[in-house]
Amino acid sequence: MRATEGELQTLMIGGLNGDATAQRALLRALAPVLRAFFERRVHSDAEGIEDLVQDSLIAIHTRRATYDPARPFTAWAYAVARYKMVDHFRRRKQTVPLDDFAEILSVASFEAASGAQIDVARLLEALPSKQAAAIRATRIDGLSVAEAAERAGISESDVKISIHRGLKTLAARVGV
Amino acid sequence: MRPTTDMLIDTLVLDVPPVRAGAVERRVLAGLAIGAVLVCIVIFATLGVRPDLAQAVHRPTIWMKWGYTASLGAIALYALLRLARPERRGLGMLWTFVVPVVLLGVVAAVDMARTPPAAMPHLWFGHSWRHCSMLVLALSLPIFGGFLWAIRALAPTRLRLAGAMAGLSAGGFAATLYGFACQETSALFVLTWYSLGIVAPMLIGSIIGPRVLRW
Numbered sequence: 001m002r003a004t005e006g007e008l009q010t011l012m013i014g015g016l017n018g019d020a021t022a023q024r025a026l027l028r029a030l031a032p033v034l035r036a037f038f039e040r041r042v043h044s045d046a047e048g049i050e051d052l053v054q055d056s057l058i059a060i061h062t063r064r065a066t067y068d069p070a071r072p073f074t075a076w077a078y079a080v081a082r083y084k085m086v087d088h089f090r091r092r093k094q095t096v097p098l099d100d101f102a103e104i105l106s107v108a109s110f111e112a113a114s115g116a117q118i119d120v121a122r123l124l125e126a127l128p129s130k131q132a133a134a135i136r137a138t139r140i141d142g143l144s145v146a147e148a149a150e151r152a153g154i155s156e157s158d159v160k161i162s163i164h165r166g167l168k169t170l171a172a173r174v175g176v
Numbered sequence: 177m178r179p180t181t182d183m184l185i186d187t188l189v190l191d192v193p194p195v196r197a198g199a200v201e202r203r204v205l206a207g208l209a210i211g212a213v214l215v216c217i218v219i220f221a222t223l224g225v226r227p228d229l230a231q232a233v234h235r236p237t238i239w240m241k242w243g244y245t246a247s248l249g250a251i252a253l254y255a256l257l258r259l260a261r262p263e264r265r266g267l268g269m270l271w272t273f274v275v276p277v278v279l280l281g282v283v284a285a286v287d288m289a290r291t292p293p294a295a296m297p298h299l300w301f302g303h304s305w306r307h308c309s310m311l312v313l314a315l316s317l318p319i320f321g322g323f324l325w326a327i328r329a330l331a332p333t334r335l336r337l338a339g340a341m342a343g344l345s346a347g348g349f350a351a352t353l354y355g356f357a358c359q360e361t362s363a364l365f366v367l368t369w370y371s372l373g374i375v376a377p378m379l380i381g382s383i384i385g386p387r388v389l390r391w
Contacts, residue, residue, distance in 0.1 A: 018194030027185040031178075054184050059331070059391065061188045065199040066261045066331040079262035083333045087390070 003029040009073035016064060027057050034081055040144055042085060052088055056081045086141065124166075131166030134159045200260050204326045208253070208349065211322030215315050215353050223311075223357040237361045240283065242352055244366060247276040248374055249348025252341045256323065259338040260330040267337075277371075283363040302360040305369050312351045312373025320346035320377050324388055332389050339385020340378050347374030 003011075008029060014022025034053045042049060059080050067076045124132040130152070137148035138159070149156045196202075219225065232238045251272050258265055291299050302308075323342035332338040351370050360366065 015192055016195045018192055020189045020192040023192045024185060024189040027188060028182075031181055031185070050178055050181060053178075054181055057181070057184060058188065063262075063329075063331040063391070065195045065203075068261065069197075071263070075263055076261070079264065079333060080331060083262055083331075 002033065005072065005074050008077075009069075012064070012067060012073050013069050016067070016069065023061070027061065030057065030060065030077065033077075037078070037081055038085065041138075042088065052081075052084060055088075056084045059084060089139075089141075124170075127166050127169060130154075131162045131169070134162035135166045138163060200330055201257060203329060204253070204257055204260060204323065207322030207324075207326030208319060208345075209322075210325075211319030211346065212349060212353065214318035215350055218315065218318075219353060219357050223354075225356050226359050228359070229356065232359075238355060240280070240363060241355045241358075241366050241370070244276050244280045245348050245351035245355060245370060245374065247348075248273065249345050249352060252345035252348060252378075256327070256338065256341040256345055259332050259334055259341055260327055262331040262333045264333065277367075280363055280367050284367050287363055299362045300364050300368065302362055302365045302369075304358065304360060305365070308358065308360070308365075308369040309373035309376065312347060312354055312370060313376040315354055316343070316346040316350035316373070316377040319349055320381065322346075327389055328391065331391065335386040335389045336382050337385070338389055339381035339383070341381070342385070343377035343379070343381025344374065346381075347377040350374075350377075 008026060011022045011026035011029065015026055031053055034056050035049060038044075038049050038052045042052060044052075060077055063080065067073065124136060127135070133152055134148055137143045137151060138145060143151065145156050145159050149159045152159065154162075226232065251269070255267055255270060258267065287299060288296070320343055323346055324339075327338060327342060351374050354370075
């Protein structure tokens with residue numbers, strides 16, 4: 001049973017007042033919410049996702065003074081989570097493991113090399129701007145397809161097609 | 177619930193100090209205050225307060241200078257307080273920077289219209305143009321450092337902009353304190369050389385922000 005914004009906000013304010021029980025309940029309630037958030041946006045194994053969840057919980061706890069009780073709580077918490085997610089991509093030097101191309105690549109040599117990393121940012125420069133923007137939004141900025149569609153002012157299927165075509169082009173460039 | 181996350185949460189909630197309202201503001205203002213005190217000490221010890229300060233405050237010029245620099249510092253400070261929190265909120269208020277610049281520009285234009293060509297270079301360069309901007313930049317550093325110290329404990333998500341606003345605010349307030357020592361009176365001089373010294377730390381902040389403010 002997922003906690004509501006009101007319940008989470010009440011717990012958060014309790015924690016801000018020094019109530020450790022409320023703070024514990026808050027963090028416990030947030031963990032599955034964060035997990036779902038990252039699972040939709042980050043293509044990583046369960047351990048990588050859990051690392052992100054833990055990083056976010058630490059940040060939410062240690063930086064809680066930056067939450068303004070007059071404003072929505074989940075917006076604040078998601079802002080922290082999104083920052084940690086972008087930082088996750090950045091720390092991996094804006095690269096994407098090659099197994100993210102797995103949906104269009106089935107060549108054995110690439111599967112063997114799937115531990116290698118490619119500088120996606122450089123590769124994106126070769127794409128038409130719509131495809132590059134769609135890939136950048138979903139793979140690097142960590143937006144969902146819906147958010148990327150809203151940002152670009154196009155439909156969700158348009159985003160998905162752009163990503164698919166862009167990845168196909170990149171795969172060809174990388175030399176499949 | 178994964179067990180390691182469970183344990184992490186139990187560890188985190190061992191320390192749940194109460195957070196008073198206005199914690200962000202207090203932290204940032206503390207950074208400003210510490211830096212400003214250092215700047216005052218440096219000004220006293222090196223440049224010295226201008227000897228005619230008691231008379232100068234009865235004339236409008238020093239208030240014009242203080243008004244210009246302090247309003248830049250204050251607007252940037254307001255932006256910085258917003259940037260210290262993680263949510264992406266609108267920063268449309270940044271357009272208000274235009275107001276002090278335009279006002280000072282009008283005064284400078286009126287000055288220039290009333291100044292004979294032979295006296296124009298002095299109106300623009302004054303006595304101290306060579307070191308004014310550098311001094312403002314140098315004096316901004318302690319306040320800039322104070323802001324960075326404060327922000328690093330908070331949750332900025334737009335690091336370049338946060339660094340820039342920290343630098344701009346530090347420059348504005350440092351220039352205000354510098355106004356206690358500097359005896360230039362021309363609005364054109366202030367608009368040029370003070371602004372240069374105020375913009376320099378802003379550029380530095382925009383460059384080092386993404387490196388220094390990460391959390």
